[in-house]
Amino acid sequence: MGNFTTIEELAQMAYVNLDAFSPRDKSAFWTILAKLLQNRGGKPSRTNHQHGQMKEQLETILCNTLGNIGRFSDRDIATTALGMAKIVKQVGQFRGRKPPTGSPHQILHDLLVGVKSDKKPLVFGKIAISSIPVLPEFEARHLSNLVYACGLAEFIPKIEGGRTFFDILALEAISKLHHFNSQDLSNMLWAYTNVGASNLSLFKAAGDSIVAMENLSRFKPQELSNIMWAYATAGESHPRLFMKLADHIVALDDLSGFTPQALSNIIWAYSTAGETHPRLFEKFSDHIVALENLRDFWPQALSNITWAYSSADETHPRLFKKFADHIIALDDLSGFNTQAISNIIWAYANVGEAHPRLFGNIADRIVALENISSFNPQAIANIIWAYSSTGESHPLLFKKFADHIVALDDLSGSKPQEISSTIWAYANAGESHPRLFKKFADYIVDLKDLSGFDPQALSNIIWAYATAGESHPILFQKFVDVAIKRCNEFNSQEVANFLWAFATIGQTNQHLFSSFAPTVKSIIGKLNSQEVTNIGWAYAVSNVYVQSLFDADFISVCLEKDNDFCKKSLSQLHQWQLWQEELKSDIRLPPSLREKCQKAFVSTLPSPSKFQDDVISELSTIGLNPEQEVLTKSGYRLDALVEVRGKKIGIEVDGPSHFVRRKPTGSTLLKRRQVNNLDKIPVISVPGWEWYKLGKDRGKKQQYLRFALGLD
Known part of the structure; x- marks a missing residue:
């Protein structure tokens, strides 16, 4: 069968000789068919007659295979399943539209997948049921191939009793792990993760098995990549495994065998799993920087790598410069989808890597787009936050996104954190857009429940409105009501920002400031220099006096932070001291600090308009x-x-x-x-x-x- 070069010839031969075919012949047929299908592309049959004939032939061969698969050996079952899975994968590339009419792809799609994916459960369900009685006889390689086939077909056959085929396979695999080679382990773990059938016992046992190996020299780069990707994606923790694999990679003489995708998947996996290994990050960074060019790095790889380094707080300036220089040298950025753009820009901002030309090029591309509906709320929030936090000014970009948000029918797709980050970014960048602030405020006011807004979101949003000088009394009152009930959940920064914001916009709600007093008292010792003066100034503005709130503890913190106070903080502290005089209290800053505050307060020279x-x-x-x-x-x-x-x-x-x-x-x-x-x-x-x-x-x-x- 390996000598046939067309699907028509292969199908004709198998159909004519089907009665004489052994299980091995039938399994080989599906393997060779998958290879020919890949070479064929989506070309249709030459005539309608050929199309109808091939459909009948393939349907007969499929029915015969599934009808007799119960008598197949472990190898033949696994080979058949893998061949069919590869076909399903190929015909599935036409998702969202039908394969070309009259093509083998269309025939096989209808046979193995179905118009509404109704055939796939029948095909792979039959394979699963037939293999269960003989699973103990499966060699490790064939067991791995069977698992990989189901993973490739993206289907989890269900078995009676609430269990799945993957549950049964896991039990069998655990008992045979010592026979699995590197490819077997890689394919099996990848398959479980690809269909979302993670199995804690299997992942732990597989990880332990790898850790127990004397060396990992037989593991190919792609296998290492698949294993790390599987554990990170499935959320399965195994620190010793991550350490073992990282140490192995670091010890390699070079990384020339690692493709950009493998590099990307591995470093993404470590960051996603929260597994630190600085030497691994350094090894990868040095390797990439030393490359002559990055033309083999697809946008997704660039995105994943920069995101991973940033998320892991691994700062490698030469790597970020290399990537930025590569991106800005590209003729266009059409290959970068919205997620890639968002991740890259966010990563540079998060690690504090400035690259104005990169930010400028990406902003110009976004502004030039006629339609930005592909940018979801998270992508917009990440991008706007990045430009704002790095001080990269681009008014047209801010206007583009603001106009887009304002034009939306509703904001129900936006999460509280995304709203918070976006509105904070506009205020922090000094980008005025009253309609945007009103849009967000109206949306929040209409919500029945604000439980999704954590203290950080609440404080950032109010801070943004105060900083931007945007008023929305109904929103402010709604936040007051929520904050009063949850004031003990606020940390020091959130308390300081929240109270400062309300004081700044002149909203001196007596109940709010009284309610927060016990929280302020409990965190006095945790306040930094800016927080302590912001809170003191806010209470001075509100004129809400709470007995013992600003006592010796507050004075001690002020003395402790004396050398950290900036001019603005010293001025705020002077106004707080004036408030104590208004109250006729006996609370006083030490003379030296009091004098320092007064000098700062009066030092600003007038500039009449x-x-x-x-x-x-x-x-x-x-x-x-x-x-x-x-x-x-x-x-x-x-x-x-x-x-x-x-x-x-x-x-x-x-x-x-x-x-x-x-x-x-x-x-x-x-x-x-x-x-x-x-x-x-x-x-x-x-x-x-x-x-x-x-x-x-x-x-x-x-x-x-x-x-x-x-x-x-």
């Missing part, structure tokens, strides 16, 4: 002789100070940064309150939107100021 100059000019015109940029005793600077009927009044010229949707920010509220309470100077605000409405009419501007100051 044209808006401010205009207001000052009109104040002068109405005879008030305003003092400009007045430094008060508390340390605040007032844009102007005037005297009206013997009483000093501060005037603040408030631009957009002082408001969130025309409501004062937390900083604005705190300044007005503390200047009034401590410096005894009432503050009058001149909002930009009110001033600009007056246009160039100086008379109206003067009248506006006189009214605001009570002069009319």
Whole structure:
């Protein structure tokens, strides 16, 4: 049969001589048919007559094979199953559409798979049932081939009693593992994983068997790759196996026998399984960097490798540079699917590897796409997060994704973490897109249950709205209600970000800050320098006093972090100290730190705007002789100070940064309150939107100021 070069000739010969065929002949037929089918491609038969004739012949041969397979030997059963599985694999490449009409692919698809995959259970179910009585007679190689065949066909035959064929095969395989060679083990483990039929006992026994071997010199690179991929994909832990295989690979003189796919699968497996082995990662990295070029590395391999190194926190700058240089040198990136793009960009950002041209090229490609519907929420979140966290600015990319999200009918496909990462990225990058923020807020508000939003997501989302200056009162109240019930679940960073955000947007909910006080008290010692000042400042803005919250422990943490405080943190701490003065409490920072905070607070030099100059000019015109940029005793600077009927009044010229949707920010509220309470100077605000409405009419501007100051 090996001499036949066409399927038509092979089928004709087998059909004519079927009665004389032995089980070995029949099993050989299916093996050779699979090879000829692969060479044939999807070409149809020459005539309809030939097509009908071949269909009848193959159907007869199949029925005869399955009808007599109970009398086949272990080798013949396994060979037959493997041949049919390879055919199923080939005809399955037409998923989503039918094989070409009149082709052997179509005939075999109808025979072995079925229009609705209804034939595959009958074919492989028959093979399974027939093999069970003789499984004890199977040699290791044939048992492995039988398992591999079912895995290749992606089918799990079910047996009575709730068990599957794979359950029975596992028991038999465990008893014969000492007879399995490297290929047998590789194929068997791959098959179990490929159909999702992981078996804990089998994987443990197989792993133990490999670990017990004196050396692994007989394992080919592809076999090592399949084994590691199988354990990682199935989620089967076996640290000693991972160590054994990694040590073996590291000890090899070179890795020239490892294909890019094998390299990719192995390093992906170690990262996915959470198995660390720095020398293995270094060995692979050095090998790849030393290659003359990367033309054999498909986009998926590039994606898997960069993702794996990043996820394992293995930083190898030369490897990342090599990959980036290769990608940007490509004529186009059409071979990279959305998942590959997402993983690569995320990986570079996650390990802090900057490569502006890579980020620029990928962003330009995405922007140039007419349709980006192939980018799912996770891919968008990963990409936007990467650009934001690395500081790689690309406004058109941010706009492209934002417009896409806003245009979606709904966001039900987005997970809380994806929403959190996306909205955080826009705020962190300073990319304004009010409709995007509103879209996300409206979606979250409409949800009946926010249990899927963990404290990190809650704090990141609120932080994003506060940072971007986007208001959504209903969303804020919903988050308040959730956070109050779950405040003990928040860690130090989440507490600090959450409270800072609400204070920043001027949402000083008394119940919220009171409820979080016990949590703050419990984590005081865990706060870093930024967290301690953010929390202190937030409570100062909220003006919620809780007995013993800011006691000696808080002061001790401040002293401990003294050298870590930046200028902004010192300024916040100064405002917290002013709050203690407002409360008339006896809590004081040490004199040296107090002085340091005050110096930082007053050190910012004023930079008057044209808006401010205009207001000052009109104040002068109405005879008030305003003092400009007045430094008060508390340390605040007032844009102007005037005297009206013997009483000093501060005037603040408030631009957009002082408001969130025309409501004062937390900083604005705190300044007005503390200047009034401590410096005894009432503050009058001149909002930009009110001033600009007056246009160039100086008379109206003067009248506006006189009214605001009570002069009319």
